[in-house]
Every structure is written in C-alpha cells, then in structure tokens.
Amino acid sequence: MSKPDRFNHPPLVDTKCFCRADGGGGLKTSNPCLKPNVKPSIHPIGRVEKTRNQPTLIPFLPDDLAIACLIRVNRIHHCKLRLVCKRWNRLLSSNYFYSLRKNSRLTEEWLYVMKRDHKQGKTTFHSFDPVHHMWQTLPPVPKEYNTAIGFGSAVLSGCHLYLFGGKDPVKGSMRRVVYYSVKTNKWHRAPDMLRRRQFFVSCVINNCLYVAGGKNEGATTNPPSRSAEVYDPTKNRWSFILDMDVGMVPVSSIVYRGEWILKGIVSGSYRPESNRWFSVSGGLVSGWRNPCGTLNGKIYALDCKDGCRIRVYDEKDDSWSKRIESQMHMGNSEAFEARVVIELNGKLCIVRNNMSISMVDVSKCNDMDEGIIVDEHLWETITGKGQFKTLMTNIFSSLAGRNRVKNHVLHCQVLQA
Structure with missing residues (x-):
C-alpha cells in the first residue's frame, strides 16, 4: 500500500x-x-x-x-x-x-465628531470606537471649513462623510463640497452645489443627498432661499428639485417614513417619489425639540439641555406623551449641552459639547405606555480614553461658576468600515 x-x-x-x-x-x-x-x-x-x-x-x-x-x-x-x-x-x-x-457583515460603526476650539478658533476631527471606548484624531478638515460656519454634513454609501455649503469668513457663502473617505483616511473634492447657501438643512434618502433653504451670498438683505437640490453619487452631479413654497432658514429636519420633514417658521415636508412639498402641522411640529433623531421608525427628541431626558413621538395620538429619563442629570452648563442625537449600533447615541456620550437602549421601551420611564439600566454614559480629564475639568469648572464652554460640537455622524 x-x-x-x-x-x-x-x-x-x-x-x-x-x-x-x-x-x-x-x-x-x-x-x-x-x-x-x-x-x-x-x-x-x-x-x-x-x-x-x-x-x-x-x-x-x-x-x-x-x-x-x-x-x-x-x-x-x-x-x-x-x-x-x-x-x-x-x-x-x-x-x-x-x-x-x-x-461578510464584519463592518463596524464608529462615531465621527467635528468640534471647534473657541480659544484657537480651529476645527478638529475625531473618531470614536464604541467597542474599545477609544478616541482617535483624524486628518484635519480642509482649510475652507476650518473656520466656516453654517455648513452641513451627511453620510453617503456608509463610508463617505460629506461637508457642503456654509459661510467662509472671507469669501462668504460657499458652494463647495468635500468628503472624507474611511477607506483612504483622506479628504477629497466633490462637485460643487448649484447654489451658494449657509444655515440650511440636509438629509439623505435612498443614498441621495438633499439640501434646502438657507441664506444666499451672506447678505442680510437677501430673503431666505426657496431653492432645493439633490446630489446623486452614482451620477456624481447635482440637480434642482421643486422649490419650497416659502423661503426659510429651517431650524431642524428629520427623515420619517421616507419623508423629509422640515421645521422652521413654516414647517413642511418633501416626498422624493412625487417631487412635491406638503405643509405639516399638529402635535409632531408643536412638540418638536432640537436635537432629535430617528431609530427603528420612531422619533426621539431631547427634553432637557444635558440630554438626560428623552421625549418619544406617538404617531397614533399625535403627541409627545412618552418620556425616558435618566436618574443622573449633569447640569445646565454649556459644556454638558447635548448637541447630537444619532443611531449607533442599534442604540440612541447622545453627544455633548464636552465629548461625553450616552448610549440609550430604547428598544426595551417600545411597548411602553404613556408616562415617564425611569430606568438607569437603559442608560450608559461613556467617557473615552483621553476624555476623562476633560470631563472632570468641566465638572469642577461648573461647580466654581466658570461655565464657559471651551469646545463646541459642530457635527457628528456614523460611518462604517
């Protein structure tokens, strides 16, 4: 053998x-x-x-x-x-x-935060790993956005973070568009918008970027813009959509059930499939607080400055009668002001000016009745490596009466890679 x-x-x-x-x-x-x-x-x-x-x-x-x-x-x-x-x-x-x-379902969601240092007047870019609780400093934002205000941010294709529009202190309103790629860890140029605009709102529907409203050219005498446009990354170009009925500088916007809802002096909604604008009223708009976000088909809005109490919109009753509250509040200092509410790994993520993060497991509250749920087990406050010293400094400064915020969170998004 x-x-x-x-x-x-x-x-x-x-x-x-x-x-x-x-x-x-x-x-x-x-x-x-x-x-x-x-x-x-x-x-x-x-x-x-x-x-x-x-x-x-x-x-x-x-x-x-x-x-x-x-x-x-x-x-x-x-x-x-x-x-x-x-x-x-x-x-x-x-x-x-x-x-x-x-x-292979091996991608991980990380949090990407842009903050501005009021002492130096510069914008820094950071990422946060929610598994290892680690912060990393990323390549600086392009120079035109280092001191710009009123610009937007959005994520396309899950791995590209776009910055667009805004006001440059020297050049005024911009049409410029840039994006950060997780794959290359670099910033790249994208086609400019069709209109200059600042202090507008944006959203992503079907992996297309929509922008609407805002101010033009930076002149105070110009009325708010009625124009709206959309960017399709597959075609790599911008195109106009139907103008809004009234020009405005919206306060906030969300995507709810495939519909883009804007809140301002006059609230409205846009439906991409019909390319039409509709008026919005009722309990959704009257009880809307900013910041807000959506998760699993529900709308959540913060009900206090430090983001330790959340309101839940009930579509059946058209009301915000449900609340989720933490037993530990951080105070009314600007350093603890909650700036962003966003979905991260199936939980509601709240980001504050001092870079502290709270993760709320709202999935356990889906069947809740009207009223307030107080459960500390639903909340997890995270202080990443390198942020504990900053958090403690803000606490002692608040106790001493020095409540001036040093850092201000501009934008926060979630990217996959």
Whole structure:
C-alpha cells in the first residue's frame, strides 16, 4: 500500500471564492464572489496588479487566505496594518476590501465628531470606537471649513462623510463640497452645489443627498432661499428639485417614513417619489425639540439641555406623551449641552459639547405606555480614553461658576468600515 501523498490534499480554500476561507462556517454572501485581484478604488490609490515576482501578502499563505484573515481584523488596528507595506495599504484603501467586510457583515460603526476650539478658533476631527471606548484624531478638515460656519454634513454609501455649503469668513457663502473617505483616511473634492447657501438643512434618502433653504451670498438683505437640490453619487452631479413654497432658514429636519420633514417658521415636508412639498402641522411640529433623531421608525427628541431626558413621538395620538429619563442629570452648563442625537449600533447615541456620550437602549421601551420611564439600566454614559480629564475639568469648572464652554460640537455622524 502506497503512502498517502501529503501534497495532494484538497485546497483549504477555493481560489475562486474567498467566502470558504473561514473554517468556522464560512462567509455567507448573496452576491457573486469577487476575483482575487484587488479592484482599483475610485480614489487615487493606484492599481494593484499581480506579477510573478510580487511577494504574497503574508509569507507562506496564498493571497486569498491572507485577505480572508485581514478582513477579520478589528478597525482599531487598521491604521497599523496600513504601515506594514505599500501593498497592504493599497488593499485596505480599496473598494474591494470594504465590500468584502460589508458582505461578510464584519463592518463596524464608529462615531465621527467635528468640534471647534473657541480659544484657537480651529476645527478638529475625531473618531470614536464604541467597542474599545477609544478616541482617535483624524486628518484635519480642509482649510475652507476650518473656520466656516453654517455648513452641513451627511453620510453617503456608509463610508463617505460629506461637508457642503456654509459661510467662509472671507469669501462668504460657499458652494463647495468635500468628503472624507474611511477607506483612504483622506479628504477629497466633490462637485460643487448649484447654489451658494449657509444655515440650511440636509438629509439623505435612498443614498441621495438633499439640501434646502438657507441664506444666499451672506447678505442680510437677501430673503431666505426657496431653492432645493439633490446630489446623486452614482451620477456624481447635482440637480434642482421643486422649490419650497416659502423661503426659510429651517431650524431642524428629520427623515420619517421616507419623508423629509422640515421645521422652521413654516414647517413642511418633501416626498422624493412625487417631487412635491406638503405643509405639516399638529402635535409632531408643536412638540418638536432640537436635537432629535430617528431609530427603528420612531422619533426621539431631547427634553432637557444635558440630554438626560428623552421625549418619544406617538404617531397614533399625535403627541409627545412618552418620556425616558435618566436618574443622573449633569447640569445646565454649556459644556454638558447635548448637541447630537444619532443611531449607533442599534442604540440612541447622545453627544455633548464636552465629548461625553450616552448610549440609550430604547428598544426595551417600545411597548411602553404613556408616562415617564425611569430606568438607569437603559442608560450608559461613556467617557473615552483621553476624555476623562476633560470631563472632570468641566465638572469642577461648573461647580466654581466658570461655565464657559471651551469646545463646541459642530457635527457628528456614523460611518462604517
């Protein structure tokens, strides 16, 4: 009987499919598998071509198995992986690497915050890992947005953070659009808007960016704008939509059941499928507080300055009769003022000026009756690494009567990678 040939075993992975490289059940995707060659990104990162003399990604491992290992590395370590070699950097910056993580349900949601230091007058950009409770400083925002005011932000395709419009202290109102890519960790240019505008509102519906209202050219004599426009990233261009009935500088806006609702002097809503504006009134508008957000088809608004009490909109009764309250309030100092309410990992995330974060598990309150729910187990206040000292400084400053806020949160979004 001949000895078994150890070199004739079946391959560990199918070179035509990376989904079978996981020994613990495999990666389940509904889309056809991609070819081993790294696809070129839309960003200027260069083309990855395989040559005979090119070394493997990981010594003694085929590239398909190496990629199957790399996509499982937590995001917190991606910045270190990029430093290993140029080929790893190109791989992690490619659409291909991102699509593999997304199709394998390995993407992680991080919080991205822009804050302005009132002492230096500069805008800084940070990311927060909710799993490891770690803050990271990111590449600075483009210089035109370093001191700009009244600009908007939105996320498209889950991994691109857009900044648009606003007022430059020297040039006035802007049409400029830039975006930050999680894949490349860099800022890029995008097509300018069709109108200059500042202090407007925006939203994302079906991965298209909508903007409306605001002021034009920065002149105080000009009436508020009635114009509205939409950006389609697949076509990479802006186009006008139907003008609003009344020009206004909206206070806030949300997307609720596929409809864009704006609150201002005159409130209204926009439906993309019909390209029409409608008037809005009733309990939704009268009880609306800012900031607010949506999660699992419900609208939540903060009911106090520090964001430790939440109001819930009841569509059946057209009222805000439900409330979720924490037993620990932080005070009325501007440092503790809640600036953003956003969804993060299936929970309601509240971000304050001092960069403290509260996570509220509102899923346990979906069947609540009218009234107030007081449950400290629903709330989790997070102070990331490097922020505890700032939090304690703000507490002692508040006790001493020095309530001037040093940092002001401008925008906060959630990106996946």
